[in-house]
Amino acid sequence: MTRTFISMAKTGGQGKTLVAQMLVLQHERKGVPTKLAAADSDSLNQRSKFGRLFTNVKELGIGEELTKIKTSTDPNLAIKYWDEFGRTLLDGGTVIDVGANVASELFAWAEARNAGSLLRRRNSAPIDLVVATKAEGQAIDDARALIQYSFDKQEWLPIARRFVILNEVAGGFERYENDPAFKKLKAFQSMGVHVIRMKRCESDIWALLEKELISVRDALKLTEVDLEKRFGIDVWTGHGGLTDLRAWADETLAAFDSVGLTPVREKAEPAPAPVEAVGAGCA
Template structure:
């Protein structure tokens, strides 16, 4: 069984769903089967954004149900609600897109259920955490906080590998080299956390893809003729946009691979679950 990847951010708009998209594309290119899931408070069409980008996404928590759980005074309701997340990570082989402000609830569930004990006993597939942040001081601090939280709660939700994706959609991180929050975030590299940069995508068709909720994977299978028919854009604009999109996607996945952010078929699951420490939007 392949590893499970959890794509997470503490606040919205950081690019975590794009990171999850790129992981889906990566699995496809490497011929590694993967299942998709989302835990999100987005109630539009009763599907998460991840669920609108891809088919067959297992929705772990969306819309009114999640809102009711959050407002309920019955703690057992929240625990039972997130048991489906537990079944998902126990099964393994998923990319899970976790919505903003849901992370704390998932870790709280894991502690309440003593999830780590069962995951280890069942020799479940390893879980990797991927946190995405834009070049903003508060977002960087939020990413650092999530990474620290994952270490603090590792007994209950065992993480095999940890990654931080620096999303340059709003600009580069050069201006933050002396920022205390950024320094603290980078210091986690000494604990085995891998940091990778995802450059801004400059493709002319990017805004169209976002507007129509077309995944990068789907777009790369289109032709300039498809774009011309669907959006009414000039064939050369479509051709150039696809060329730039492919170049960006290749560069992004190469950066992921360089830091080991790739699907791995594990002969033994224990290594991952027992480890304690080690752009576009």
């Protein structure tokens, strides 16, 4: 059964949409079809960042209706609004990019709807939670709190597996080794949570991908000639940038695979023990 992946962070800018991107690329490389969805706040352009990176993204948290809900005094309106998130979980096989500003709302919806009961009764696809954090004190503590919250709400939003992505785009985590919040975050490994370190991506074309909103998946399909024609990039800069990007993507997905963060796994294969994997990372 194809799994559902929820990429989430309690604070913005931690790399959760990048993680969702890499999960999409991983599905494609393994030949596993997947649906895409974004649960984000209302946006001026009516599309989430995930929705601007890929086509056919189901937008679960965009538009005038959500804006009205936030000013309404009727709490049931919000519950009904997020029922579409519930339908997405029942359908399964989806990569969902969840905005930091709605994460608590989704857990609240799950508890109000007693979602776990229906999901279990319908034998829905397993749900994996992937939490990203950069090497910043508050972000680390937020990631710890989010993982703990997911355990506390397990009855209502049943998570099959949990993963923490240590995104080293802002530097390594070595200086936090003695930080209480970081110790608590890593201690979740004893409860089956897998930790993946991602190094900073040094590709010369990374800034261009961010500026032009080009997904990693789509960038890897370009050639240096494409980059030269479309953006005026020197052919050698484009060639080197694509080489570095490809190496980073391969290393990152290998790290995902090493801890079982993968769309499907053979039934006879035992689940890997919690380990700390090392990959490559970008913003």
